[in-house]
Amino acid sequence: MAILRSLIYIKWSDLLYLTFVTWCILGCVVMVTGTLTMASQGEQSNCDSVTKLYPEDLDLKLFQDSSSHPSYYRYLTVDLESNYLFIGAMNRIYGLYLKNIENKLKRLKQDFKPGGHQVYKCKISGKLENPDCQNHIRYLVRNTTVPNTFYMCATGAFSPIAYQLRLENERFVVLKDDLNGIGICPYDPNDNTTVILVEKGAPGNVPSLFAGSVTDFIKSDPLIVRPFVYLPDGTLETGYVRTLRLRNEWLNEPQFVGSFDVGENVYFFYREVALEYTNCGKKIYSRVARVCKNDYGGSSTLQNIWISFLKARLNCSIPGEYPYYFDEIQDVYKVGDTFYGLFTTNINGLTASAICGFNMRDIDRAFDGAFKEQRDKQSIWLPVPEVEVPNPRPGDCKRTNILSKQSDLPYEFTNFVSRSNMLMDKAVSHTFGKPIFYKGGCLMQKLVVVQNVAGHGELVFFTASNTGIIYKIAAWPGLTPLDAPKTYTVTNYIPFSDSRPIWSLMIHDAWIYFGTDMAVGQIAVETCDKYKKIDLCIYDPFC
Template identity: 30%
Template structure:
């Protein structure tokens, strides 16, 4: 009988951090409800005014989900499926909604998660995305909902993708706020993936905090209604709503009624929120459509940074992690979603599970189960020309005509060339022509024409004598060039490698490389040694040395075999034949029999299909049975040996 011991999570406080070393306090505290028992189970938490808000599971099996505040008074959700039904917690964020609030509202903590929908009477479980919120000043009820949230409300959050009939599931969020704007203008960027394996689309939706707050403050509630088929149906509640409004924070109107804290709330309000925490209206994204929809690897994480471009406007640049270990860099220009680049961070591919931004180092940090990566916000140095720099449409980068390179805008005081909205490369000065390279090739030889990598969005094409190149079996296109096999006279000419890139401003073509391929005089002589064979020295002399060594080795091997007697010498073989011709017929028969026996014994396994009709009881011991037959022949007075009758094997087990 096995005994399993499961330890509850333990929380330790950091005492100090110096020289890269963490020192933890010896005194620990119970981590139950603050983090999960299983480290691979996803949870969410946020520290707000030295109070920890956490969303995790209270038991080892993960069957008791909870949204809890640990201090100073422990407050948690009710353990009911109408509150949390098999949730998968995603993220948490706090909003300072009490700042300059005309109604005296309280600060909020928002929780994003997905769960099995209780309001859907489906045959199979349907997952939906949710956003819930609680009030900072909530301390629970007096009799009803003791030490439970009295302000817990949740609503469905949608990200409509046209191809999908099932709701998309939220995977991560990022809160972005302009410090110069009120909290109502803050944005939540969220990534969604399909819950069906038939779709490979991922999406990014953006939500205004004021839209989320309005649903909780003014929206209708859902209520469970029993029906005849013995299940509960959730419908919109159309009855009277008690005062104070269920789920609302304590505000000026409640204070005027003598309700200064949640302990003063009437039982009618508390019982209402206990039974009906779900809002009827779903929260829609800005524009009621996704900001970005992309086919390919599923999105996992998102982070957003704002940058001011050369045109003076500010843009939200999104960095999106995927399941294949890549990171997308994307931006929206007046409704046009543009992907600047996609970088492979982890090889072999592993899902990106952490994506953070440091204001100190101004670097991005991505983490997977097997490693971490540091990524700069801008990689302007990858653009080697003005056209590449402008067509990248990266708001971080601009072309410096004085320095002749693509640099970060914030690092220069000079006016840089940039066109993020249009991608107008005509603003660039004329580029220097590419210097042609003379390339010789022999008839029947092979040669590779290299071509430098184009930009991320450029398409590489080849021309031969100013005409599009027609690929064939001896002309093969590589990722970094063109390979010519078994060259002939028709393969000579001028080859150009071109990069074609399109933007809103037009189509631009850049010559990346140019080759003049020709056959030198005497290149069609079949006796001419291929130059590839002489790259590392006089290969003919080397071949002669190798052949000489092989002949010496062969002669040494033959001499050793003659010396050991493995091979008979020719004069000994002729002498042996003369002696055998002088022997009597009886001796000849005996010698013949002996020679036959000695010669056949190694080959008995090959003669297996023909065996003696007498079975000695062992079908696999072929050598023993053969030796017995020849021994019987030697004991017979008659010098003539008659082998036993032979029969064909009809049973595969005798093979």
């Protein structure tokens, strides 16, 4: 009888595996079919609009340092208190006047060059002296608890470094320049990382950094981390908390695009190699992850490890019998309770871009649902039975705070978090069941959003491409709240005569700011007097 049961088990497992392989093959067929469909759409229409505005048409303001070499203006942030647009560049930080970046009377320029030893170590490790072995500024934020102080981090010639600064008389005074920036800033200036300062809700209720980055030179240890938390008097409230080390079930070659402080949680958006697809090959999926701000980490094997970390797939696709997926998130922007993600197809295939919206309610619903797991390498991925999920459930912030302060976590809880990939079974559905906007033939990589410009609930998306074009896309509400908006590519802004990627995009007041490796630009969001036909004004909410 035991032998018979074994035979039955083997045949049933083989059947499951055969079914899984069949679905993989079918999935590949679907991908090809979808690609052909999008290809035909891309041939008929790309991201162009009727109106194209060139440098001579725009009230274009440009800033470029005197150097004829790239300065890598890849980080922009608006600081309203100082009226500066701060720019993180290679070995330097700039402050430009928000209303006119060409104004030389209000301008800050300060060098932060790497040390000679750091440059030497970087070069003997096989990196190029320029741009790799330089100090690229990647994050600058004002510390609201201490007047006129800032936290800054940079790549430090592949030795990430952090600074404490004070702004005095249009210049930064360096308070500390030897802080460890590992896990906060990237090693490689080309990496996609994210960091956010959370003002309230972290342990001790003191401002704390949350980041998605890597901890090593070869990028083998990606992580989501909250560094050590110190109270105002300098005492340590709690140690660092991070994702499980060297566990690709939690993070698998992630490329982070954004992070947000919402309620009791911090949300991270990124793309990664999808483990649930690896039996069919290598594929990228977009994710949203969530951690509790007040998570102190676990005990024993989970010491300094998040016990609230959860992640879910983001579904941005054109619906149909064979859905067409935009799997690679490039940027994300939050308006109210909705996150708007900019997605693309894989850059090695036919290019297409899409904008999808994700409501906070739908994201949290996915995190409250079933977990997904693969029992062994030949098993299909299935929902985890609810009876196997511990109580309290991972991700419950109120109970997480109580649990993480205990010296010993319940065995069932520790075992579940230690062995699980913390992946949710259901993907987060996009609003309206389809993209708000999609087009073939262009690769968009940065996004900002303006809401309710004309008072009718409309949205205006500004997206920037890898060729230096900025698109203004208007989305007018449908007849009912359930109807998808009607979108129009109103204008193409073409600020450069050559093709160059736009790496950063910001909006403030009546201006769009953008950064490339050679220059920083500023253009007005309202260009109604440039339209040659009155019906074009009708589509633009700014008119």
